[in-house]
């Protein structure tokens with residue numbers, strides 16, 4: 001065990017609080033983590049929304065081990081290796097409706113987002129519409145931590161320390177409204193009209209200056225905001241009307257989280273690009289990707305001279321052999337175990353189990369979709385976030401991993417969760433909610 005925790009500057013963590021009372025995980029198998037003091041913790045969050053097939057699955061572990069012993073690394077610029085091509089083909093085939101035909105790799109959700117935003121601007125430019133440079137995000141959106149991602153993102157704390165960010169960015173309003181939508185099961189009815197704000201933003205800037213709109217189909221990191229019925233459809237219609245690219249950030253919603261392969265299948269709305277990461281490798285090896293709709297790649301191929309690089313963008317580790325091997329094995333596990341279908345079948349049970357927490361102290365909203373849930377607690381007066389953090393600590397001590405954003409608890413278990421484990425999760429969380437003042 002480490003004797004000195006100090007040198008590690010931990011990300012998105014209250015470092016001093018953590019180091020005074022560390023929560024160290026030393027092992028993981030299927031639905032559970034093992035802690036440094038030898039306890040089993042039920043994973044209520046699939047790690048960080050990424051371990052959709054459960055932990056340390058032998059097929060994935062073996063694929064990574066085999067790959068590293070065989071081909072540890074291959075440069076992705078002007079060179080290739082089979083796994084990257086095989087994976088791209090598998091990914092485009094698993095996209096519903098055959099609308100997507102190319103994959104661009106990075107190493108994280110953040111890099112996928114930066115790549116998608118750059119592809120959007122470059123796409124318009126290569127087609128002779130170089131004035132389309134503006135990007136539209138949404139309040140409370142989370143798109144990772146690159147400058148593009150925090151610029152289109154809408155979480156104040158993630159933006160305010162980092163200067164003026166990207167110019168030419170505007171934001172849709174978020175869709176959260178407790179008066180109208182508290183304790184809705186699934187998609188709320190109220191709030192579809194908020195998509196019309198896009199028209200207002202377009203009128204303000206003129207469509208000829210706007211490259212893309214990016215939203216999470218279900219906002220995750222901000223505390224689980226479910227899109228109102230018809231909202232995503234409306235965004236699609238407006239983007240179509242003005243030739244603006246629509247990007248869905250599916251870093252959380254991709255790979256079965258909603259009980260469908262992707263949110264685009266769940267909602268039946270087809271954007272122009274989707275960004276994925278996390279569940280693509282079941283969290284085992286970092287990987288992110290952009291999937292582009294038919295016509296986007298072609299726009300570059302048709303206009304850039306042959307033998308020239310079409311897109312001056314990429315990473316040393318784009319399509320890394322280990323990540324590709326992990327992803328190929330992960331997709332097999334998803335398919336063999338029909339985990340997306342399983343998530344869909346469990347969604348009703350999950351919904352009722354989570355909503356049974358309604359009425360417990362401080363609970364002001366419960367929302368859910370697929371195998372995701374958000375439980376919003378009233379903040380303590382003058383101390384926002386402390387009630388949520390206390391819940392996290394107490395759940396951890398009692399044997400459950402939850403995630404909190406301020407005073408909102410987010411839950412997203414591996415899709416292999418059993419009904420009795422859902423019951424156990426709700427029992428532990430319910431017990432903690434009764435205790436926390």
Ligand SMILES: Cc1ncc(COP(=O)(O)O)c(C=O)c1O
Pocket residue numbers: 107108109110111113142143144145216220221249250251252277278
């Ligand atoms: C919707 C969304 N986009 C992007 C990201 C960033 O991913 P990463 O942390 O892998 O950079 C996340 C991470 O939670 C996310 O939820």
